[in-house]
Structure formats: structure tokens, C-alpha cells
Amino acid sequence: MSDEKMMRLGQIARKLNVGTATIVESMAKRGFEVENNPNSKINMEQVSMLEKEFKSSALDKEEASHLSIGKRHEPISLEPETPKQEKAPEPAPAPVHKEEPKPAAPIPTPAPTPVAPAPTPAAAPKPTPTPAPEATPEKIAAEAPKLEGIKILGKVELPKKPAPTQHSGQKPTHPQRPGHAQHPGNQRNEKPQEPRKQHPNQQNKPAHQAPKPAQAPAAAPTPKPAPAVPIAPKVEAPQDQVIAAKADSLKGLTVLGKIELPVDRTKKKGGPVASSDERNRDKKRPRKRIDKPGAPGQGGPGAGNRPPHSQGGPNRPGQNRPGGNRGGSQPPQRVQKAEPTPKEIQDQIKQTLARLQGTKPGGGKRTQSRRDKRAERDRDTEVEGEESKVLKVTEFISANDLAALLDVSVNQIISTCMSLGMFVSINQRLDAEAITIIADEFGYDVEFTKSIEDELVEEVADEEDDLIERAPIVTIMGHVDHGKTSLLDYIRMSKVTADEAGGITQHIGAYDVKTKTGFKIAFLDTPGHEAFTAMRARGAKITDIAIIVIAADDSIMPQTKEAINHAQVAGVPMIFAINKVDRPNANPAKIKEELANQNLLIEEWGGKYQSQDISAKTGQGIDELLEKVLLEAEVLELKANPNKNAAGTVVEASLDKGRGYVSTIMIQAGTLRVGDVMLAGQHYGRVKAMFDHTGKKLKEAGPSTPVQVLGLGGAPQAGDTIKVYDTEREAREIANSREQIQREQSLRTKKHITLDEIGRRLAIGSFKELNIIIKGDVDGSVEALSDSLLKLSKDEVKVSIIHKGVGQISESDVLLASASDAIILGFQVRPSSNAKKLAEQEEIEIRHYSIIYDAINQIKDAIEGMLEPEFEEVITGNITVREVFKITKVGTVAGSYVTDGFITRKNKIRVIRGGIVIHEGEIDQLKRFKDDVAEVKAGYECGISIKNFNNIEIDDTIEGYEMKEIKRKK
Numbered sequence: 017m018s019d020e021k022m023m024r025l026g027q028i029a030r031k032l033n034v035g036t037a038t039i040v041e042s043m044a045k046r047g048f049e050v051e052n053n054p055n056s057k058i059n060m061e062q063v064s065m066l067e068k069e070f071k072s073s074a075l076d077k078e079e080a081s082h083l084s085i086g087k088r089h090e091p092i093s094l095e096p097e098t099p100k101q102e103k104a105p106e107p108a109p110a111p112v113h114k115e116e117p118k119p120a121a122p123i124p125t126p127a128p129t130p131v132a133p134a135p136t137p138a139a140a141p142k143p144t145p146t147p148a149p150e151a152t153p154e155k156i157a158a159e160a161p162k163l164e165g166i167k168i169l170g171k172v173e174l175p176k177k178p179a180p181t182q183h184s185g186q187k188p189t190h191p192q193r194p195g196h197a198q199h200p201g202n203q204r205n206e207k208p209q210e211p212r213k214q215h216p217n218q219q220n221k222p223a224h225q226a227p228k229p230a231q232a233p234a235a236a237p238t239p240k241p242a243p244a245v246p247i248a249p250k251v252e253a254p255q256d257q258v259i260a261a262k263a264d265s266l267k268g269l270t271v272l273g274k275i276e277l278p279v280d281r282t283k284k285k286g287g288p289v290a291s292s293d294e295r296n297r298d299k300k301r302p303r304k305r306i307d308k309p310g311a312p313g314q315g316g317p318g319a320g321n322r323p324p325h326s327q328g329g330p331n332r333p334g335q336n337r338p339g340g341n342r343g344g345s346q347p348p349q350r351v352q353k354a355e356p357t358p359k360e361i362q363d364q365i366k367q368t369l370a371r372l373q374g375t376k377p378g379g380g381k382r383t384q385s386r387r388d389k390r391a392e393r394d395r396d397t398e399v400e401g402e403e404s405k406v407l408k409v410t411e412f413i414s415a416n417d418l419a420a421l422l423d424v425s426v427n428q429i430i431s432t433c434m435s436l437g438m439f440v441s442i443n444q445r446l447d448a449e450a451i452t453i454i455a456d457e458f459g460y461d462v463e464f465t466k467s468i469e470d471e472l473v474e475e476v477a478d479e480e481d482d483l484i485e486r487a488p489i490v491t492i493m494g495h496v497d498h499g500k501t502s503l504l505d506y507i508r509m510s511k512v513t514a515d516e517a518g519g520i521t522q523h524i525g526a527y528d529v530k531t532k533t534g535f536k537i538a539f540l541d542t543p544g545h546e547a548f549t550a551m552r553a554r555g556a557k558i559t560d561i562a563i564i565v566i567a568a569d570d571s572i573m574p575q576t577k578e579a580i581n582h583a584q585v586a587g588v589p590m591i592f593a594i595n596k597v598d599r600p601n602a603n604p605a606k607i608k609e610e611l612a613n614q615n616l617l618i619e620e621w622g623g624k625y626q627s628q629d630i631s632a633k634t635g636q637g638i639d640e641l642l643e644k645v646l647l648e649a650e651v652l653e654l655k656a657n658p659n660k661n662a663a664g665t666v667v668e669a670s671l672d673k674g675r676g677y678v679s680t681i682m683i684q685a686g687t688l689r690v691g692d693v694m695l696a697g698q699h700y701g702r703v704k705a706m707f708d709h710t711g712k713k714l715k716e717a718g719p720s721t722p723v724q725v726l727g728l729g730g731a732p733q734a735g736d737t738i739k740v741y742d743t744e745r746e747a748r749e750i751a752n753s754r755e756q757i758q759r760e761q762s763l764r765t766k767k768h769i770t771l772d773e774i775g776r777r778l779a780i781g782s783f784k785e786l787n788i789i790i791k792g793d794v795d796g797s798v799e800a801l802s803d804s805l806l807k808l809s810k811d812e813v814k815v816s817i818i819h820k821g822v823g824q825i826s827e828s829d830v831l832l833a834s835a836s837d838a839i840i841l842g843f844q845v846r847p848s849s850n851a852k853k854l855a856e857q858e859e860i861e862i863r864h865y866s867i868i869y870d871a872i873n874q875i876k877d878a879i880e881g882m883l884e885p886e887f888e889e890v891i892t893g894n895i896t897v898r899e900v901f902k903i904t905k906v907g908t909v910a911g912s913y914v915t916d917g918f919i920t921r922k923n924k925i926r927v928i929r930g931g932i933v934i935h936e937g938e939i940d941q942l943k944r945f946k947d948d949v950a951e952v953k954a955g956y957e958c959g960i961s962i963k964n965f966n967n968i969e970i971d972d973t974i975e976g977y978e979m980k981e982i983k984r985k986k
């Protein structure tokens with residue numbers, strides 16, 4: 017008995033057409049723990065519960081088998097039969113009874129269903145079919161009880177027979193009879209809920225219905241054995257019957273819908289029978305088929321099922337869905353979700369999107385865009401893969417230009433810069449370092465092309481025959497007051513010294529003279545002050561020979577050494593002019609000795625350096641000096657081609673009210689003529705007029721000739737090279753280019769200091785910057801002042817010359833000063849009336865100077881004022897504690913006496929006990945009697961309390977002190 021009452025999990029699972037896991041889960045919900053093991057036993061009571069719960073599932077299975085049988089003949093149905101037959105016997109009886117007496121026993125019904133199938137197969141007796149139609153329901157009823165198959169046949173077939181031919185016909189009939197539950201399955205689309213109701217009742221109803229419909233159809237049932245049914249359907253009512261059977265098992269129809277899955281099965285398994293899992297799959301698959309036009313075409317087992325579906329299918333497209341519902345509303349959903357899992361879903365989505373977008377797969381813009389990007393990447397990788405290329409650029413090209421040269425998008429350049437910690441804009445110009453780094457990122461080596469300056473200086477190799485001797489260009493250098501100007505004056509027989517403000521040469525000039533022997537020598541007059549060091553350096557560059565003036569009554573001074581260094585660095589031969597030998601204290605030998613100590617042996621002493629004792633005052637030795645210059649020049653074999661466009665260097669530039677910008681230029685090669693288009697630095701213009709150092713007009717000037725030129729659009733800087741171009745346009749383009757570069761460079765030198773520098777200064781504590789704008793009458797003075805001021809920079813204060821130039825102080829200068837919080841220094845120049853007004857409005861300070869020293873000293877003072885003040889401690893007084901009062905809410909109050917100096921409430925104090933400082937802090941309260949006071953002088957008593965300190969004892973000394981600011985120097 018026990019065995020009979022118990023069923024194995026696997027067994028019941030097969031019977032109910034569900035998975036063991038599902039059963040276990042269901043059992044668990046009901047409070048029964050069952051191990052998910054096919055051999056786990058479940059008692060019949062539980063089985064009954066499960067049967068109720070999974071009726072639909074069981075029915076599905078049966079119906080499916082029926083359907084297949086009916087449609088495809090017995091063979092297929094046979095499979096299900098065997099198992100069912102075994103079970104059939106048991107359940108069969110129950111259903112029978114129930115059917116006749118009371119449809120109630122739904123539970124048993126399931127049994128019958130299974131039975132039914134059994135019979136069907138058994139019914140294999142296809143012959144019965146014929147009789148089936150004739151069979152009457154009554155008979156069926158009678159027999160039904162005996163055979164399970166009867167139940168099914170009777171129920172389904174009968175009702176269906178009336179309108180069996182067409183499923184649609186069934187529907188109408190069904191509506192009248194609940195048994196349509198099956199139909200509902202087909203009709204699910206219309207009324208999804210029905211199926212559910214039907215399912216549970218199906219078994220009962222079918223039974224009931226069977227009897228009713230059995231009426232006519234009953235005939236079919238007569239053959240009792242459902243077999244008749246299956247057969248019948250095939251023939252006449254076979255379909256009807258089958259349908260009828262399906263009616264009961266409309267779910268089966270649903271299953272058919274699932275059958276679509278079979279299609280898949282055909283591919284994968286090939287077996288139509290569905291397990292609980294398969295069931296879901298079937299349900300899912302059908303949908304796939306529906307979605308996929310190709311699905312229907314799939315044959316195989318599924319196809320067999322389909323046909324029947326096809327009958328109802330066409331009319332009831334929702335069948336598949338209903339099937340899903342049968343198992344519960346969830347199944348269908350699961351099915352849908354589960355199916356998509358494969359990549360097919362993604363493909364479908366893509367296709368769908370493609371359709372929505374009206375694009376063909378792979379043909380959309382996005383795709384194209386992706387392709388393009390891919391292509392770009394490929395290209396990039398190719399570039400990277402290739403040997404590093406060389407990118408020839410000039411410094412300060414813009415990010416955009418660099419992108420074009422690298423053949424990448426400017427965004428890539430910008431993002432690369434960002435990754436490198438640089439934030440650049442599209443039009444921002446990049447310095448050499450940045451260009452190199454960025455290019456490297458893209459696999460390029462950078463080769464900076466010669467700057468425009470270099471290109472200008474670069475001369476086309478001249479034919480030997482075109483070269484002729486030229487005069488040497490001589491620079492006179494030396495320490496302050498050693499007599500440089502005097503020497504030059506003597507040579508050109510003029511006196512410049514007397515005209516110079518402060519007696520100091522403030523700008524350089526150029527002169528050419530003829531020696532007594534008739535040879536020309538061009539002189540550059542360099543200022544002797546330290547501030548002009550840079551100028552001297554420039555002078556040395558265009559200098560063929562340097563005359564180092566050393567006062568015989570002095571010694572080799574720092575600037576003398578500096579001048580020597582510049583000459584040596586420039587590779588310019590030096591001639592020492594030991595001056596002031598006319599003075600009684602002159603000691604030329606001492607100078608020569610010092611030179612020797614400097615490793616500068618003069619010829620007299622066996623060295624290679626020429627020297628000449630001279631007196632700029634008396635003219636002693638000057639002719640000899642010039643001869644030695646010529647001798648040196650001869651050795652140098654100085655030659656130049658005068659028959660080409662002029663090239664040279666700007667020695668000086670200034671703004672002349674009447675004549676405009678006047679530039680002193682040393683022609684180094686070629687010939688400059690009036691009317692030539694000349695470019696100097698970032699200024700260009702046509703030469704309007706030329707003058708020599710005496711003011712005499714010149715129409716042309718050859719090599720080694722210093723000339724004053726009128727016609728440039730601005731004042732070039734000393735040291736700027738000049739070149740003559742054939743067209744103004746050409747000169748303008750280069751001038752603009754230089755201007756841009758100059759702007760970039762100036763911007764960088766102004767604002768861009770290295771991170772290290774900033775960090776270092778920040779570490780120091782405070783970082784202050786004194787911005788200065790310098791305007792002067794001549795370039796040399798501006799440069800000199802600029803260089804001197806820059807040297808005033810200290811760690812704590814940086815002097816920045818944010819702008820400098822020749823000419824009147826303009827409104828733009830004031831605006832710039834306002835924007836950059838700068839002061840303006842005017843050297844021998846004054847602001848325009850508008851600039852003056854603007855300066856007053858903007859509160860911009862403009863200082864005027866005519867002597868460089870004054871400017872330097874004042875700025876030095878200003879810088880000192882800007883330095884962080886230094887403080888020193890000043891003890892203001894001492895008080896002695898005579899009594900101590902401890903007051904609850906106040907703390908300890910010391911009754912004290914000011915022994916010396918005074919004490920103020922703002923004083924910082926120290927509490928000293930036994931000569932040792934035990935506390936440093938601030939005064940909390942200072943009182944005289946009950947009144948708060950700000951100060952108590954020596955000889956008076958007072959009450960004092962100290963912030964956060966109550967450990968005051970009698971005889972303690974309280975020292976008051978303050979930090980006093982001290983002006984800082986140097």
C-alpha cells in the first residue's frame with residue numbers, strides 16, 4: 017500500500033509534465049520539504065495537490081500527444097501512450113465515475129487525460145474512426161467510465177463535432193459550453209482569462225460537456241477507445257474530433273503554438289515531447305517562429321503539430337500565447353524573456369533599430385562614422401608603426417596649425433596637451449618644448465626650422481670675385497669712466513660727453529671714421545655702465561674687433577672683465593687701450609701685469625694681444641691704436657659683397673618728433689639704398705632717407721657703414737637684424753609673423769614662470785611681483801633701464817618688465833598698467849595729455865626720470881617697501897605679581913605692579929618665574945580697580961588676567977612685549 021500511496025518525484029514530474037524543481041518548489045510553498053531528487057517520494061495526498069496545481073501542464077502534455085497523434089497518426093501518439101497506459105488504469109476509473117455522476121472530481125480528471133492518450137494509442141484502432149462519427153454520446157457515456165479514452169473522446173469530440181469542421185465553428189459552440197475552455201485556449205487572445213478558468217475545470221467540464229456535446233459526437237465516442245477519436249479527426253470529423261480532443265486540451269493547441277519551439281527542437285533535439293522545461297521553451301520558441309517568418313517553414317516534428325495549429329492558428333494567432341497562459345500567466349513571459357537570450361536578440365535589436373532609423377544594416381551614418389573613426393585609428397596606428405617622422409616647424413605655431421601638420425584633429429592635440437597637464441586652446445601658440453612633447457606623442461620628431469631671424473642673417477654664399485674689403489666694425493668697451501667716450505670723441509673729433517645727461521653715455525651710437533692713413537673704421541659706441549651689459553653683448557656680435565679700454569690709473573674692474581668675456585665668447589679679437597697714460601698716477605705696466613694674470617698676455621710680453629698706451633685726452637697713441645686695429649682687420653681679411661640687398665643690424669632706434677622713427681643701422685653686407693623695402697625686427701618700411709653720423713644725407717650705404725635710416729613703421733630693438741626685400745608685401749608678412757612670435761615670447765616671459773619657480777617662491781612664503789612699464793626716448797636707454805631693474809629682483813619680489821618701448825607714454829600704456837597693476841617709468845619721455853588724464857583716473861603712477869641711477873634707486877626703494885616687513889620684539893614693560901585672586905567665573909586675576917615701562921591690553925605677554933618663561937600668551941583683562949583700562953604705566957598697580965592661563969603665582973613677572981616692524985633692506 018505504501019508504495020501505492022507514494023509516488024516518486026520524477027514520476028510525478030513526468031506525469032504532470034513539469035520539472036522536479038518546480039514540484040519541489042511548489043511543495044516547499046505548501047510547507048513540504050522534498051529533496052529535488054527524482055527518487056524522492058511524495059504521498060498521494062500531495063500528489064493530488066500537485067495534480068490540481070499542474071493540471072493544465074499535464075493536460076498540455078496529453079493534448080499535445082493527442083494532437084500529434086490525431087494529426088500525425090498513431091506513431092507519435094504511441095510514445096505518450098505507454099507511460100500513460102500504466103497510469104491510465106488507476107486514474108481512469110475515477111474520471112469515469114466523476115464524469116457520469118459528477119464532473120466535480122476534477123482531480124481525477126487529470127488521470128483521465130492521461131488515460132485518454134493511452135486509449136488514443138490504444139485507439140490506434142483507426143478503423144473506429146468511421147464509427148466514431150456514428151457513435152452516440154450516450155454510448156460514450158456508458159463506456160467512458162470504463163475507458164479513459166472515452167472521456168476524452170466524448171467530451172471533446174462530441175461538442176466539436178457539431179461544428180467540428182472548423183475551429184471557428186468550435187468557438188461558437190464553446191461559448192455555449194464551458195468546456196470550451198480548450199477553445200479559450202485558442203481564443204486566449206480574445207479572452208485570456210477564460211483559459212485559466214477552463215483549465216481548472218476543464219477536466220470536470222470536459223466530462224460534463226462531453227456528455228452534452230456527446231449528443232451527436234457521441235457517436236464517435238462509441239468506439240469508446242479514444243482511438244476512434246484520433247482516427248476520426250483525420251477523416252471527417254477527425255479534425256473535429258481531434259479538435260474536440262484539443263478542445264479539452266485546447267491547451268494542447270496552445271502547446272502547438274509552442275510547437276513552434278519544436279522547430280527549434282528539430283534543430284536541437286528533434287523530439288517533440290515536451291518536458292516541463294521544454295514546455296517553456298516550446299512556448300518561447302513558438303513566438304520566435306511567429307516573429308520570424310522563416311519559422312513556419314521549419315518542418316520536422318514541429319511541422320506536424322503546426323498543421324493542426326495552422327487550422328486554428330490562422331484564426332487564432334494567439335494560441336501560442338494562450339498556451340503560455342495555461343501554465344500560468346508567467347510562462348509566456350518567461351518564454352519571451354528566455355528566448356531572447358541568444359545573440360539573436362542583439363541582432364534583432366540592431367535590425368529593428370536599423371529599420372526604425374530607416375537605414376540598412378551597416379549603412380547608417382553612425383556606422384559610417386564608426387568606420388571613419390576606425391579608419392582614423394588605423395591610420396594613427398599606422399603612423400605610430402612607421403618610423404618616427406620628422407616634423408619641421410617653427411616655434412610658436414598654433415595648436416591648430418600643429419594639428420594640421422600632424423594630420424590629426426585639433427581635439428587630439430588639445431586632449432594630448434591635457435593629458436600632459438597643459439591646457440591649450442585651438443589658436444594658442446605653443447613653445448618649442450610643448451611642440452616637441454606633443455609631436456612625440458604622435459610619433460614625430462621635431463626639427464625646428466631656422467627662425468626668421470636666422471634666415472635673414474643667413475647670406476647666400478657670395479662669389480669670391482664679388483667680395484671686396486670692408487672696414488672693420490669696432491666696439492669700444494670697458495669699465496665706467498675709463499674713457500670710452502673720450503676715446504671715440506677724440507677719434508671722430510667731437511665731444512659727446514658734455515651733452516650726456518649725468519655725464520653717462522646712455523645709448524650707443526655708431527660712427528665711421530677715416531684714419532689719417534685713409535682707411536675707414538666703423539665704431540660702435542657702447543655705454544660703460546653695468547646696465548648696458550646686454551647692449552655690449554649685442555655690440556660684440558656685430559663687432560669685428562673690440563677695443564677694451566682700461567684706465568691706466570685704475571685697474572681691471574669687473575666690467576672690464578665682463579667686456580673681455582663678451583669679446584672672447586663672441587670670438588672677437590681684442591685690442592687693449594690702456595688709457596689715461598697722461599695722468600701722473602698712470603701705471604700701464606700694472607694693467608699689463610693684471611692682464612697677464614688674467615691669462616691675457618700682450619704682444620710686448622710675448623702674448624698675442626695687441627695693446628696700446630693712449631690718452632683720450634691728449635690723443636697720445638691713438639693713431640697707433642687705429643693702425644693696430646687696421647692691422648688686426650687685415651689679418652681678419654674682412655670682406656663683403658656690396659652688390660646685393662643690404663643686411664645689417666640695428667644699433668639704435670629712437671622716435672624723433674620731426675622725422676619719426678630713426679634707426680641707426682650698421683650695414684654688414686650689401687648696399688642699402690633709399691627706396692629699399694627694409695624689414696627690421698617686426699617693423700618694416702621703405703627707406704625714406706639715410707644719414708651718416710654727421711647728419712649728411714646718403715643715397716646708399718655699403719658694408720660696414722653705420723647709417724641713420726628713416727622710414728620704418730616702428731622702432732626696432734638694438735640687435736635686430738635688417739634685411740631688404742623686393743616687395744613690401746613680403747616684408748609685411750614676415751613682420752607680422754615676427755610680431756606674433758614676439759607677442760608670444762613676451763607673454764611667456766611675462767606670465768609664464770616655471771612651476772618650480774612658483775613652487776619655490778610659494779615655499780618661501782609670499783610671492784610678490786612688481787610690474788613695470790618702461791618707455792624711453794631711445795632704445796638703448798630703455799634696454800639699459802630694463803636690464804638694471806630686472807637685476808633688482810629678489811626671491812621675495814620679482815620685477816617684471818611687462819612692456820617697454822620707445823616713444824611717448826600712451827593711453828594704451830596706461831591701460832596696460834591698469835590691467836596689470838603696473839607702474840610706468842618714463843625715461844626722458846612724458847605721457848600724452850590723454851594718457852595723463854587716464855593715468856589720473858586709473859590711479860596709475862607714472863614716474864619720470866632723466867638719469868638711470870635715479871630710476872634704479874627709486875625702484876630699489878619701492879621693492880624694499882614691498883618686502884615682507886621684518887619684525888623685532890620690543891619689550892614694553894614688566895609687572896610683578898603681588899597677589900593672586902581666584903574668581904569663579906573669571907579665573908585667576910593677578911594683582912600686579914608695573915615695575916617699568918608700561919603694559920597695554922593688546923600686549924603679548926610672557927609669564928616668567930624664577931627667570932624661566934613658563935607661559936606665553938595674551939592678556940585677557942587689564943584693570944585698574946574695577947575699570948578696564950587699555951594701558952597701565954610704570955608705578956601703578958593693576959589687575960591682570962591671562963587668556964587660558966590661571967597658573968599665576970605671587971612674585972611671577974609678567975613681561976609685556978610687542979612686535980615692531982622694521983624696514984627691510986637688501
Ligand SMILES: Nc1nc2c(ncn2[C@@H]2O[C@H](COP(=O)(O)OP(=O)(O)OP(=O)(O)O)[C@@H](O)[C@H]2O)c(=O)[nH]1
Nearest residue numbers: 496497498499500501502521544545596631632633
Ligand atoms: N686725464 C685724462 N682723463 C681722461 C682720459 N680719458 C677720459 N678721461 C676722463 O675720464 C672721464 C670719463 O671719461 P668717459 O669718456 O666719459 O668715460 P666712459 O668710459 O665713456 O664713461 P661712461 O660713458 O660712463 O661709460 C671724463 O671726465 C674724461 O675727461 C684721458 O686719457 N686722460
